[in-house]
Each structure stands twice: as C-alpha cells, then as structure tokens.
Amino acid sequence: xxLLTIGxxxxxxxxxxxxxxxxxxxxxxxxxxxxxxxxxxxxxxVSVVGGDFPEQTINMFKDKKIDVTGLEIQKENKTxxxxxxxxxxxxxRDTIDTQLNVLATFNPIVPQNWKNADxxxxxxxxxxxxxxxxxxxxxxxxxIVMDTMNFWMETAAxxxxxxxxxxxxxxxxxxxARQLAxxxxxxxxxxxxxxxxxxxxxxxxxxxxxxxxxKDQVFFAPALPLEEVFDPTGAGDTFAGGFxxxxxxxxxxxxxxxxxxxxxxxxxxxxxxxxxxxxxxxxLTQDEVDNRIQEFINLVQFDISLVNE
Amino acid sequence: xxLLTIGxxxxxxxxxxxxxxxxxxxxxxxxxxxxxxxxxxxxxxVSVVGGDFPEQTINMFKDKKIDVTGLEIQKENKTxxxxxxxxxxxxxRDTIDTQLNVLATFNPIVPQNWKNADxxxxxxxxxxxxxxxxxxxxxxxxxIVMDTMNFWMETAAxxxxxxxxxxxxxxxxxxxARQLAxxxxxxxxxxxxxxxxxxxxxxxxxxxxxxxxxKDQVFFAPALPLEEVFDPTGAGDTFAGGFxxxxxxxxxxxxxxxxxxxxxxxxxxxxxxxxxxxxxxxxLTQDEVDNRIQEFINLVQFDISLVNE
Numbered sequence: 001x002x003l004l005t006i007g008x009x010x011x012x013x014x015x016x017x018x019x020x021x022x023x024x025x026x027x028x029x030x031x032x033x034x035x036x037x038x039x040x041x042x043x044x045x046v047s048v049v050g051g052d053f054p055e056q057t058i059n060m061f062k063d064k065k066i067d068v069t070g071l072e073i074q075k076e077n078k079t080x081x082x083x084x085x086x087x088x089x090x091x092x093r094d095t096i097d098t099q100l101n102v103l104a105t106f107n108p109i110v111p112q113n114w115k116n117a118d119x120x121x122x123x124x125x126x127x128x129x130x131x132x133x134x135x136x137x138x139x140x141x142x143x144i145v146m147d148t149m150n151f152w153m154e155t156a157a158x159x160x161x162x163x164x165x166x167x168x169x170x171x172x173x174x175x176x177a178r179q180l181a182x183x184x185x186x187x188x189x190x191x192x193x194x195x196x197x198x199x200x201x202x203x204x205x206x207x208x209x210x211x212x213x214x215k216d217q218v219f220f221a222p223a224l225p226l227e228e229v230f231d232p233t234g235a236g237d238t239f240a241g242g243f244x245x246x247x248x249x250x251x252x253x254x255x256x257x258x259x260x261x262x263x264x265x266x267x268x269x270x271x272x273x274x275x276x277x278x279x280x281x282x283x284l285t286q287d288e289v290d291n292r293i294q295e296f297i298n299l300v301q302f303d304i305s306l307v308n309e
Numbered sequence: 310x311x312l313l314t315i316g317x318x319x320x321x322x323x324x325x326x327x328x329x330x331x332x333x334x335x336x337x338x339x340x341x342x343x344x345x346x347x348x349x350x351x352x353x354x355v356s357v358v359g360g361d362f363p364e365q366t367i368n369m370f371k372d373k374k375i376d377v378t379g380l381e382i383q384k385e386n387k388t389x390x391x392x393x394x395x396x397x398x399x400x401x402r403d404t405i406d407t408q409l410n411v412l413a414t415f416n417p418i419v420p421q422n423w424k425n426a427d428x429x430x431x432x433x434x435x436x437x438x439x440x441x442x443x444x445x446x447x448x449x450x451x452x453i454v455m456d457t458m459n460f461w462m463e464t465a466a467x468x469x470x471x472x473x474x475x476x477x478x479x480x481x482x483x484x485x486a487r488q489l490a491x492x493x494x495x496x497x498x499x500x501x502x503x504x505x506x507x508x509x510x511x512x513x514x515x516x517x518x519x520x521x522x523x524k525d526q527v528f529f530a531p532a533l534p535l536e537e538v539f540d541p542t543g544a545g546d547t548f549a550g551g552f553x554x555x556x557x558x559x560x561x562x563x564x565x566x567x568x569x570x571x572x573x574x575x576x577x578x579x580x581x582x583x584x585x586x587x588x589x590x591x592x593l594t595q596d597e598v599d600n601r602i603q604e605f606i607n608l609v610q611f612d613i614s615l616v617n618e
Contacts, residue, residue, distance in 0.1 A: 088493060184397060187536045208517040211534060220608045222529045225520060227496045259611040290615050299529045300609045302568040306599050 001142075003248040004114045005032045006046040006133050007123020007237070008103065009053070009071065013083040014276060016090070016231050024277040025057050026082065028123035028147065031234035034281045035241025035268045036121070037064040038289070040249040044114045046070035046133065048102045050078040060282065069111045077102045090229045091206050110136040119248040122146040122167065123237060127159040134166050143253050145169040145244050146198075147236065150176050165197035168253075171240050173204045186211065190218075200258065202243070204236050212262050217255055221262045222299060224270040224292070231276045235269040238281060242268030267292045310451075312557040313423045314341045315355040315442050316432020316546070317412065318362070318380065322392040323585060325399070325540050333586040334366050335391065337432035337456065340543035343590045344550025344577045345430070346373040347598070349558040353423045355379035355442070357411045359387040369591065378420045386411045399538045400515050419445040428557040431455040431476065432546060436468040443475050452562050454478040454553050455507075456545065459485050474506035477562075480549055482513045495520065499527075509567065511552070513545050521571050526564055530571045531608060533579040533601070540585045544578040547590065551577030576601045 012026030029047045037043050044067040053073065061068050083097040108129055115138040122130040124147045134144065146167040152160045153176065164170055170193065174186060181189035186203060190213040193201050203211045207229065209222040243265035247253055250260075267289060271280045321335030338356045346352050353376040362382065370377050392406040417438055424447040431439040433456045443453065455476040461469045462485065473479055479502065483495060490498035495512060499522040502510050512520045516538065518531040552574035556562055559569075576598060580589045 185536055185538075187534045205517070208514070209531070218534055218608060219611070220531045220534070221611075222518070222531065222609075225496045225527055225529070227494055229494075256612070260613050263611055263613060293613055293615060297613065299527060300531075302528070302530075302572055303565070304569050304572060304602055304606065306602060 001040070001118035001248045001251050002042045002044065002114070002116075003036055003040055003119040003121065003244060004044045004046065004070075004110065004117035004141075005029050005036065005121040005123060005241070006108055006130070007032060007121075007125055007147075008080055009045075009047040009049050010080040010082055012233060012277065013081075013097075014231055014233050015085040017086070017088055018228065018230050019276070021276050023081070025054075026233060026277060027080065028125070028234075028237045030278060031237035031272065031281070032121055032123050032241035032244075033061065033066045034064060034278055035238040035265075035272075036245030036248070037066050038268065038281075038284060039242065039245035039264070041065040042248070043067065043245070044070055044111070044117065046108050046110060046114075048072040048074060048106045048108070049080075050102050051075040053079045067114070070109065070114060072109070074102045084233070086232065090232050108133055115139075118142045119244055120144045121240060121244045122163075123240070124149050127152050127156050127163040131159065131163040131166065134163075143168050143244070143247060145171065145240060147171045147240050148176075150179055153179055161196065167198050169200040169202060170198040171202040171204060171236070171243075173206070173236070177201070177203045187218075191215075202262065204239065206232070206235070210239065210262060210266060212258060214255060219255075219259045219262060221259075221266045221296070223266060224295060224299065226270065226273065229273045232273050233277065235272050238272040239265040239269040241265075263293065263296050264289075267296060310349070310427035310557045310560050311351045311353065311423070311425075312345055312349055312428040312430065312553060313353045313355065313379075313419065313426035313450075314338050314345065314430040314432060314550070314553075315417055315439070316341060316430075316434055316456075317389055318354075318356040318358050319389040319391055321542060321586065322390075322406075323540055323542050324394040326395070326397055327537065327539050328585070330585050332390070334363075335542060335586060336389065337434070337543075337546045339587060340546035340581065340590070341430055341432050341550035341553075342370065342375045343373060343587055344547040344574075344581075345554030345557070346375050347577065347590075347593060348551065348554035348573070350374040351557070352376065352554070353379055353420070353426065355417050355419060355423075357381040357383060357415045357417070358389075359411050360384040362388045376423070379418070379423060381418075383411045393542070395541065399541050417442055424448075427451045428553055429453045430549060430553045431472075432549070433458050436461050436465050436472040440468065440472040440475065443472075452477050452553070452556060454480065454549060456480045456549055457485075459488055462488055470505065473502075476507050478509040478511060479507040480511040480513060480545070480552075482515070482545070486510070486512045496527075500524075511571065513548065515541070515544070519548065519571060519575060521567060523564060528564075528568045528571060530568075530575045530605070532575060533604060533608065535579065535582065538582045541582050543587065544581050547581040548574040548578040550574070572602065572605050576605060
C-alpha cells in the first residue's frame with residue numbers, strides 16, 4: 001500500500017563519544033522514508049531542501065524507490081541544518097546550532113498522486129504543518145502516525161492538541177509522554193494521552209525499549225543490548241519508518257500486527273545507531289534484518305505453562 | 310530442594326512520594342526468604358536481630374515455613390536500622406540514617422542441618438561474610454546466587470573479587486555493573502564480569518527490567534508497567550528470592566529455566582512495590598501470581614515467522 005511521509009530532510013553535524021562528523025545527511029523524513037523503503041516500495045516524500053543539497057542523495061532516494069515528487073528544492077536557499085553533541089549516556093544531547101533556512105518558510109504541498117495514500121507518517125515538524133497535510137489528503141488515510149517532541153508542547157500546545165486529535169498513532173519519548181500528560185506514571189500518562197484522540201500510543205524509551213498502548217492492552221519491545229551505540233541520531237525516526245513501513249506492506253493494522261511492526265521498527269533502529277547518520281540503513285540486507293529479528297525473539301522468548309490455565 | 314539464604318533482617322523507615330512509614334520490617338534476607346517461600350517450602354534463614362525484634366514477625370516467618378534456626382537473636386542489642394527517602398523517579402534514594410547495631414559484630418553461622426543446602430542465596434552483605442558462609446557449607450551447593458552493591462566495590466574490592474569468583478550467579482544493578490567492570494556498555498560490562506568467575510550475571514534495571522547474561526546468550530525480562538510504584542524498597546531482593554526460589558523448587562538450572570525464574574522474580578518484584586514493606590508479599594495468592602505471569606506473557610509475546618527460517 002502507499003505510504004506518504006512528511007518531515008525534515010536536513011544536514012546534521014554530530015559529535016558522539018566515538019567521533020565527530022562534518023555535515024552529513026539527516027532529518028526525520030530521511031530516516032523515516034529510508035527505513036520504510038526497506039519494507040514497502042511505494043513511499044512518497046514531502047519535504048524541502050536548498051540548492052546546496054546533493055543530487056547524489058536525491059538519486060539514492062530514487063534508487064530506494066522513494067518518490068521525491070513532493071521534495072521541494074529551493075535553489076536560492078539553504079538546507080535546514082542541525083548540529084548536536086551527545087553525552088556519554090547517549091540519552092541526552094545538547095543542540096549546538098540550528099539553522100532553519102528553507103524550513104523557516106516551508107509550506108508543504110502533497111502531490112496530486114499522493115492525496116489518497118493509504119498510510120500517512122507525519123514526522124516531527126510544526127504541528128500546524130502536520131495538520132495541514134492531513135487536510136490536503138483527498139481521502140482519510142487508513143492509518144495516520146504522528147511523531148512530535150517537547151519543543152511543540154512548550155511553544156504550540158493548541159496546534160499540537162488539534163493535530164493529535166486527528167491521528168491514529170502518536171509516537172513520543174518517555175519524558176515527552178510525562179510532560180504531555182502531566183503524569184509521572186507512564187501507565188497513567190498513556191491513558192490520558194489516549195483520551196486526547198489517538199487510538200494507539202508508542203512511548204519510545206531509547207536503550208530501554210518501547211511501549212505500545214491502546215485503551216486495553218500494552219506491549220513492550222526491548223531495545224537490543226548493543227556493544228556500542230555509535231550515534232543515536234535518527235533512531236526514533238528509523239523506528240517509526242520501520243513501524244509504518246511494515247504495516248503498509250502487510251496491510252494489517254490489528255494490535256497483533258502492530259506488535260510485529262514495533263519489533264521490526266526496533267530492529268531497524270538497532271541498525272541505525274551502529275554507524276553515523278544513514279550509512280547503516282543504506283547498506284542493510286534482508287539477511288541482516290532476519291538475523292536481528294531472531295535476536296529479538298531469543299532475547300524475550302520464554303515458555304511458562306501456567307498450571308491453572 | 311533446600312534453599313539457604315543469608316542477609317540482613319532489619320527495621321526500615323521509608324519515605325516515598327506516596328507516604329511515610331515508622332519502623333517497619335525490612336532487610337534483604339526478609340524479602341528474599343518471603344519471596345522464595347512462595348515457591349518452595351524448604352527455606353532456611355541465617356541472619357541476626359536484636360531483642361527489640363517482634364516475635365510476631367518471627368512467627369510469620371515460621372508460618373511461611375521459613376526455618377529460623379539460623380536467625381540469631383542478640384537480646385541485649387538492637388536490630389539493624391535503615392532509613393531512606395525516595396525521589397520522584399523512585400530510581401534514586403537518599404539514606405537518612407543507618408544504625409548497624411547487631412550487624413556491627415555479626416558472625417553468621419550456618420546451622421548443621423543447612424550445611425548441605427542445594428541452593429544458596431547470599432543477600433547483600435559484607436563480601437567477607439558472604440565468602441565465609443560458602444566456606445561453612447559441607448558440600449558445594451548446586452547453585453550459589455550472590456547480590457551485592459556499589460558500597461562494597463568502593464570499600465572491600467579485594468574481598469568482593471574473591472567472593473564473586475566463587476558464585477554461579479551475580480545480581481547487581483546497571484550502575485553497579487558499569488562500576489564493577491569500568492565499562493559503559495552493559496554488553497561489554499557483562500562479558501567482563503562473567504570473566505571474573507560467575508557463569509551468569511543478572512543486571513537489574515528497576516522499572517526498565519532485568520537482563521540475564523551467560524557467555525553466549527542474553528535474555529531480557531521487562532518490568533511490568535505499573536500505575537504506581539508505591540515503595541521500591543526490597544524489590545531487588547524480592548526478585549532474587551523469586552528467582553532462586555523458583556529454581557530450587559523446579560530443580561533445573563538450565564538457561565531456559567533461568568529465563569522462567571527471571572520472569573517469576575520480576576512478577577514477585579512487581580507485587581513488592583505495590584505497598585510499603587513486605588505487606589504485599591505476605592498476603593500474596595497463587596491466583597494473583599498466575600494472573601501476573603499472564604500479564605508478562607501478554608506484554609512481550611509476539612509472533613513473527615521469518616520467511617527464510
């Protein structure tokens with residue numbers, strides 16, 4: 001099925017305890033569409049870049065069968081740039097520099113042939129723009145997944161609430177879930193957030209895994225214990241891309257299939273962090289993904305027969 | 310099979326965001342033996358208390374079929390006392406007061422009829438005393454599990470290393486694993502710690518679950534997402550008690566059975582934190598435990614068939 005994704009396509013400069021990069025390709029929609037394209041070959045991208053953006057990367061998107069019709073190129077302007085430095089624990093980072101550039105005036109337009117996409121992934125972006133994309137769709141997608149962050153909770157709470165009310169699945173991290181719900185307990189926070197509109201909530205806990213909630217059920221996927229987390233940038237977006245890419249390809253949005261999608265998303269994220277930027281995702285093979293899924297199975301599988309069942 | 314446990318039996322005074330207690334019954338061996346006694350009725354306790362310790366609690370141990378022959382009562386002295394206050398996140402706490410009392414001169418003696426116990430649980434205590442207990446055993450137990458903490462890494466590193474080298478399973482928390490191995494990556498830390506002697510390592514991550522490592526395998530058990538964690542005191546000891554109690558009762562120390570034991574231990578810990586002190590453990594029923602195990606199964610169970618397998 002068709003999957004439309006919107007979000008940033010960017011330059012990142014990253015410093016981790018393991019090294020430092022110059023400008024490399026980043027952005028939420030980059031990670032989402034690359035990750036999703038591993039599962040489904042009908043992915044469309046809506047974003048904006050400047051004249052400084054390498055044609056080579058646009059060709060890489062095309063090679064991965066990502067439709068870049070919706071990727072606006074502002075020749076006279078510069079691509080969005082973010083620079084950050086991670087602490088030892090890799091769970092916290094400082095932003096060193098943010099240059100909005102093309103993003104400052106971004107007015108996303110859904111191409112005509114993507115207005116009836118079956119799946120819609122709203123990468124982290126100003127909530128008003130995310131809502132605008134939903135309104136541009138000619139038919140309501142079967143599933144809308146939305147990612148957001150604490151910055152919008154602090155600066156655009158009303159728009160955020162309106163947008164959240166329109167989506168099916170919200171993905172945020174644990175600190176953001178606590179902030180959005182004003183509840184320390186994640187279980188209580190989840191129920192409060194589900195009452196804001198979404199039928200499903202995914203709470204991303206980084207190295208501590210991810211929780212999938214609906215009103216009655218909860219599913220937990222661990223993060224794979226890795227020898228090294230080299231660069232966590234894009235892990236959340238890669239997770240989301242794997243999640244919705246798997247759902248779009250299997251055409252099944254039951255809770256049981258969402259569990260599988262969470263595991264595939266977690267597997268994709270576990271690759272993402274092994275190298276700087278999108279490098280690991282670009283070179284990924286089916287065998288590698290299958291082996292990693294098997295590692296997840298081995299990691300959590302146990303066999304208890306309850307006497308009374 | 311017979312299970313001998315050693316550790317503190319204490320008075321605790323606890324403050325959490327949910328309330329405050331006066332002196333209540335606590336101590337590692339209290340939680341361990343109570344939790345283990347749910348699974349196996351052949352538990353012996355080696356510890357020390359003062360003349361101020363309530364006979365009622367000793368009778369409660371006896372009701373749970375815990376053999377208190379090894380519980381020394383120093384009539385002229387006072388029971389070990391610890392007082393602490395938890396922060397909002399419940400993962401960190403400040404010690405307000407520690408009164409060693411009887412513990413200052415504790416010289417544990419294994420009763421004659423417990424010297425050939427099949428399973429030995431060394432609760433957190435001065436490593437020299439833990440090692441002394443191992444030496445008092447007339448036959449080497451089938452399995453020795455040891456808990457310890459950062460305090461001994463800082464003050465008794467040599468004794469700790471000697472004791473760790475003699476045990477089969479070491480249980481510590483994630484910060485302690487990093488400290489003991491001097492490695493930030495838990496995967497690397499685990500391999501380093503396993504090279505110090507133990508065949509198995511359990512890294513307890515509190516609300517983020519627990520990891521079981523041997524040289525070739527890793528298993529992860531989540532913590533159950535709870536609405537409220539009321540009082541985390543004793544959760545790690547309750548986990549250890551459930552773990553070794555289940556192993557002792559099933560007489561099976563394979564990795565597959567250790568996975569089950571980790572899940573049972575996690576289930577017991579999830580009850581422990583629901584009320585202050587040992588209250589919840591004392592009143593626990595088989596149905597409640599079965600239902601909770603089912604919740605763990607629902608929480609992590611997924612069904613992915615890999616095409617190439």
